[in-house]
Amino acid sequence: MHKTNQIAVHLPYLRRFARSLTGSQAAGDAYVVATLEAVSVESKTLAKDLELNAALYKVLLTIWGSVPANRHHHQPGFADTTAKQAADVETITPLPRVCFLLHTVEGFSSDIIAKLVDRPTALVRTLIEEAEKEIATQHRADVLIIEDEAIISMDLEGLVEELGHNVIGIARTRTEAMALATKHKPGLIMADIQLADGSSGLDAVSDILAATEVPVVFITAYPQRLLTGERPEPTFLITKPFQNDVVKAVISQALFFDQRARLGRKMAVPAN
Structure with missing residues (x-):
């Protein structure tokens, strides 16, 4: 080839x-x-x-x-309260986060990751453990699950709650998803691509995002179709059948960047 x-x-x-x-x-x-x-x-x-x-x-x-x-760890020079907020948002520093993603989502061994980040293998293992501990203290979110397969939705619900988040509802269709999002204002959405009524999870999420900003993690059995780089596509993606550590890592990343974006917008607003 x-x-x-x-x-x-x-x-x-x-x-x-x-x-x-x-x-x-x-x-x-x-x-x-x-x-x-x-x-x-x-x-x-x-x-x-x-x-x-x-x-x-x-x-x-x-x-x-x-x-x-x-x-480098982001250390903005804001006033005390704001700096503490910034530190909370930037809990997971770059290298542990990189190693954790490489290990959990991409499936590389510690030995290979050591070569990718130019660090000793023992340190890589320590960094992965550090990231796991930092994720355990991360901001908790109200999660809306959009998934039409009952067993998968139950698995996701259990896993999300095990991670310390709160599931506000499970939607099987585009209409149900919009209704739940309007009622409960989720802090994170996990959405399957294909829904029970033949509608698209992408469309359901588009409906919700037209009314509010919220991080989204998509779930699909065919990731290659959504990773072409040729059109607007998901930022955060979990592949079916999913593994618990992958879900943990991707949720963490989605919430991490959402918190940072919110803080950035807050800092951009001039004080009265």
Whole structure:
């Protein structure tokens, strides 16, 4: 298989990681484009001691890490109360978060992650444990689940509540989803792509987002269809059948970036 075709096979998953890492489809896809450009200009960019998929992640992380703001814990110089709020939002510092995503969502071993982030394996394991502890103290949210399969919705409900969040309702259709969102004002939405009445979870979420801002995690059995980079697509995506640690990691990322965005908007409002 030609190298270009070999790389293409891994692009959906690279996009998934980059979007989760940055909290944005646009930013994540921009890092993927920069990765592809770096590889096309200099083939030696790909590490020879790694499989192709891991080598691509390493290039992306090298580019991401070249931006100072991505390497360091954010410490804005606000007044005491505001600074504390900022610290609460920035609980999970970059490197533990990176290692946790690489391990739980992307399925890399600690040994491979060590090569991707240029850290000892023992430290990587410690960083993953650190991220897990920090996630356990993260902001709790009211969660709306949009899922038409009863067993899956029950599994999600149990898992979400196990993580300390509150499930405000389960919707099986686009109409039910809008009604529940209007009544309860969720802090997070978890939505399947295909719903019971033939409607789309994407459409249901679009209805809700037209009225309010809320982070969304999509669930699908066919992630490649939503990770093409060719149109507006989900930032946070969980693949069926899902694993508990993946759900934990993706929910954490969605809430992390939502809190940071809210704080940023608050800081942008001039004091009276």
